Amino acid sequence: MNFEIAKEPINTQSVIDKVVQREAGAITTFIGTVRELTKGKKTLYLVYDAYEPMAVKKLEQIGSEIETRWTGAKVAITHRVGKLDITDIAVVIAVSTPHRADSYEANRYAIERIKEIVPIWKKEHWEDGEEWIGNQLETKSYPTGKPEEEDLNE
Amino acid sequence: MNKVLFFAHLRDTVGQESITIEAAGKTVGQVKAEMSEKYNLQKLDTVMTAVNEEFASNDELINDGDEIAFIPPVSGG
Numbered sequence: 372m373n374f375e376i377a378k379e380p381i382n383t384q385s386v387i388d389k390v391v392q393r394e395a396g397a398i399t400t401f402i403g404t405v406r407e408l409t410k411g412k413k414t415l416y417l418v419y420d421a422y423e424p425m426a427v428k429k430l431e432q433i434g435s436e437i438e439t440r441w442t443g444a445k446v447a448i449t450h451r452v453g454k455l456d457i458t459d460i461a462v463v464i465a466v467s468t469p470h471r472a473d474s475y476e477a478n479r480y481a482i483e484r485i486k487e488i489v490p491i492w493k494k495e496h497w498e499d500g501e502e503w504i505g506n507q508l509e510t511k512s513y514p515t516g517k518p519e520e521e522d523l524n525e
Numbered sequence: 526m527n528k529v530l531f532f533a534h535l536r537d538t539v540g541q542e543s544i545t546i547e548a549a550g551k552t553v554g555q556v557k558a559e560m561s562e563k564y565n566l567q568k569l570d571t572v573m574t575a576v577n578e579e580f581a582s583n584d585e586l587i588n589d590g591d592e593i594a595f596i597p598p599v600s601g602g
Contacts, residue, residue, distance in 0.1 A: 426601075491602075
């Protein structure tokens with residue numbers, strides 16, 4: 372299971388271990404953590420929720436996209452849900468490839484894609500309130516009801 | 526019958542994680558419009574829809590037993 376939604380703290384090493392391969396010359400690991408300050412506003416904690424079966428499918432899709440675009444790549448992603456405190460790990464992405472440049476690129480691609488197509492939401496809790504975070508500027512719309520090609524390749 | 530799932534702010538507005546409706550033969554867009562009216566949901570143009578865990582366009586037809594989910598802009602990572 373290289374693509375998981377976890378309710379408990381993520382063991383980063385266990386995600387890395389899944390992409391170890393003899394053909395690899397590089398493994399990049401991205402660790403997404405809970406930041407305290409966003410535009411000067413202090414976050415107390417976050418709550419992540421997911422449409423779990425679809426989220427796993429979409430993480431798998433990102434893995435397939437990467438393996439198609441970067442030959443020889445191996446990918447593992449775990450995203451945590453539930454209540455997370457400041458500095459907690461929300462997501463770990465590990466990518467191994469034969470050469471390092473591909474590994475960096477593919478890992479960056481994975482996190483950007485997560486922010487586009489994986490049904491996971493965070494609720495920010497501040498001292499003076501709480502809010503589900505989506506597209507905060509509300510500039511993004513989906514006139515046909517689903518993401519289009521251009522949404523998926525930005 | 527069809528299960529309809531709500532997430533994030535939509536769940537807070539509707540007050541339930543899911544409801545069951547009869548949507549066979551309707552399009553995704555029709556179901557969306559009905560839910561919007563019934564629960565007074567705002568800014569549905571930013572909300573995507575999934576049918577059976579895959580993104581679906583507004584003109585897709587719903588079959589009996591399909592699971593419909595309304596997906597507000599995502600914020601994982």
